[in-house]
Amino acid sequence: MPKYFVDKADISADTIIIRDDNYNHIKNVFRLTVGEQITVNDKLGNDYQCVISSVEQNIITATIFKTYVATTEPVTNVVLFQSLIKGDKMEYVIQKAVELGAAKVVPIVTTRCVVKLEDDKKTRAKVDRWNKISEAASKQSGRGTVIEVLAPMKYTQALELAKNELEVNLIPYEKQVGSGIKSVLQSISARNIGIFIGPEGGFEDKEVELAHSYGLTSVTLGKRILKSETASIAVLASLMYQMDEMQ
Known part of the structure; x- marks a missing residue:
């Protein structure tokens, strides 16, 4: 599942706004669309599993269905x-x-x-x-x-x-x-x-x-x-x- 980093300000209680390079990567590189799943990270160690809910001009909105602390960071x-x-x-x-x-x-x-x-x-x-x-x-x-x-x-x-x-x-x-x-x-x-x-x-x-x-x-x-x-x-x-x- 693709993973993207966004600023905490773009994350609300149940939705995430995706823009700029991430938008281009999702829409034009992976060609993902409404209903497909992605993982988003807030750059603070938290992962959000989401479903793309809308793809508009320059903005993708994703709905959060699971939140958890990222498990890939080393202890060291x-x-x-x-x-x-x-x-x-x-x-x-x-x-x-x-x-x-x-x-x-x-x-x-x-x-x-x-x-x-x-x-x-x-x-x-x-x-x-x-x-x-x-x-x-x-x-x-x-x-x-x-x-x-x-x-x-x-x-x-x-x-x-x-x-x-x-x-x-x-x-x-x-x-x-x-x-x-x-x-x-x-x-x-x-x-x-x-x-x-x-x-x-x-x-x-x-x-x-x-x-x-x-x-x-x-x-x-x-x-x-x-x-x-x-x-x-x-x-x-x-x-x-x-x-x-x-x-």
């Missing part, structure tokens, strides 16, 4: 702190992070980032696009809410955020000896976890040292050097598996 709260990377790789990471169950994606600016977002207007446009990609991935993967992608922040700001809001924070580092990802994950019982991923050139040594001063644990992902986008997916998938979020 994982925040991905992803260093900015080139081209569509950042978009790919966001999409896959949402599919795998990340609760939030925080783009970070580190020393070796090739991508520079210095213009406020361009940055806002980029963040808007990232959030549209996140919403599409949330819809496709059946998430219980739309996963937020924050505006890029400085590395030190991200470290401060992680220290204050999360219980355990990991930073994969190619020079790390011992502390393999498997053994580290097996030792974690916390459910609020941050993952810091470096850019194309990796983290500088001093950045990892700074991370340690904020309480982060550096881990190795094995003998091979992974690309930034590969490392993000590998760590997220390993973490979700270890936390029994793939049952």
Whole structure:
């Protein structure tokens, strides 16, 4: 059953108003019509099973027949702190992070980032696009809410955020000896976890040292050097598996 995200303001006691991209997707892509069922989410973790009751110009009205808390959200709260990377790789990471169950994606600016977002207007446009990609991935993967992608922040700001809001924070580092990802994950019982991923050139040594001063644990992902986008997916998938979020 297709799933769509709408603002809470468009949901009343027994009806939901559907507009814009969702309208186009329902009417012109899936070609659904009156009497067919859809699932709508209020972006706050609640699902509504509905029947389409009318299709008008630019607006679809659906009648609610069942409401329940979405069951697809992981118990483990994982925040991905992803260093900015080139081209569509950042978009790919966001999409896959949402599919795998990340609760939030925080783009970070580190020393070796090739991508520079210095213009406020361009940055806002980029963040808007990232959030549209996140919403599409949330819809496709059946998430219980739309996963937020924050505006890029400085590395030190991200470290401060992680220290204050999360219980355990990991930073994969190619020079790390011992502390393999498997053994580290097996030792974690916390459910609020941050993952810091470096850019194309990796983290500088001093950045990892700074991370340690904020309480982060550096881990190795094995003998091979992974690309930034590969490392993000590998760590997220390993973490979700270890936390029994793939049952």
